[in-house]
Amino acid sequence: MRKLPSLPSLRAFEAAARLQSFLLAAEELHLTPSAISHQVRSLEEYFDTRLFTRSNRRVELTDSGRRLLATLSPAFDMIEEACRDLSPKTAAESLSVHCTPSFASKWLGPRLPAFMREYPGLTIRMSSSAEPVNMLKEGELDVAIAYGSVRAQAGVVVEALGAERIAPLASPRLVGDRFQREDIAKLTLIESKLNPVRWRDWFRENSLKMPDRPQPSFDRAALVLAAAVDGLGVALESVRFAERELASGELVIVGEGLYRPIERETHFFCYRAADRSSRKIQQFHDWLVRESRRLACDE
Template structure:
């Protein structure tokens, strides 16, 4: 049998020695200063040695106290380290997501903090490119969010993320107070090369004649919106991508209420059918659909 003083008295002494204060030791151990003093006195009685000298509310270690404090500090550090190693680590999973750069920066990225708060054990690993990816050839990906037209293939589940509105967007600085329906043809029209809805589609849908003049074009929705914010002209782009600029007033929907709306399914959630039961994919899937439905409701 080991002959040792009480663990509580050793802990009280080590804390008082380390902090050089009975008061601070009491706060750390959630005891009263008198309880710390009582534990230390009991240890001194056991060892038949004075461990502290006490004067003017200060305590200083004696030689015997310094020797014991050094040994206890090392021993407690070792115990703390092995206990930390033995405690099971939090289980974390990673989910590899691929999408277009604009979807990542303009829509998904701003929402990821909320997702991480809801699912703290799931870490998103994101990659992006404008090109579509074949889920059957890229085993490193868990899900892909495709844009535009999607080629159906066996073994891959493809689900639309709801219809989204494409609308003419411009800086409010470009629009006169007396803006009329036909006036949009006088503005510079910015073409978004990857958007499946083009200006010719929009003009035809609204029974308007499209002007015959040059159109600046960009191959990223983020660039198109940035150009519109800077006042280059009118962007025809997804409202889904422009929610931040619309909210802060950098952009407005041109002629809201004057034109017929265009809504199409343009983003699709894709994953391998073999992974259908994967919990992390279902969690991300359900969260993404909720976010998409919330946006659709706001529109």
């Protein structure tokens, strides 16, 4: 006969320790924070040792708590995996993904057919907006691909999708064959309002004086690139977004080799820590990472 503390108390402790919050654990397990606290206290009484230190509404694991979590989390992952394998399989599984409109149309969308061929049993449900989403409040979302910068949030895992090259892009008609380093200041500079790298940053990085004149601006990378293709001026954008235009020759990287390259991590894969063992999320994550690395090798 196994001698174990109650399973509910172990589940409550594991969730609270993993999420570093009694409140988040309560939301995950559909309990009240006081119920989580009661279960944790009963476990501490069972072991006759403190598992958390509590101060000013914060909880931190003790050494004993860290040892217990290191064993419990893998054990619960194995139990969940075994139950999933024995559960009836549905004909199709869906993954709800949220990202910015430009990432959806310029990078992810063109690659989705390849993903669907690799994972025919997984259907992508995509939504997009420029506004950031709260993964803990948007329960219908499985994954969010954030753009720009992401604030750390307890209960949410955030992983960068690799560094991206930010470069000046323009129609070859604007650049010509004898482009000099200082010539970029003579072109119309199109501002991409959401890009974390702005023209002033680029000019400073390349030790050049930025021209003092008005700049047309757009709030979507797709619009910025379309304006550059139409010859409005030179766009400062991620090469990741301009794959098709560069391949077709509609755009070129201005002054290739003349300027100091700028690379930034600008896209981030986000999901709830409670879904860490989700197979569909892991499959989508691994596929995105492979695609991002393939692009980096091609640049």
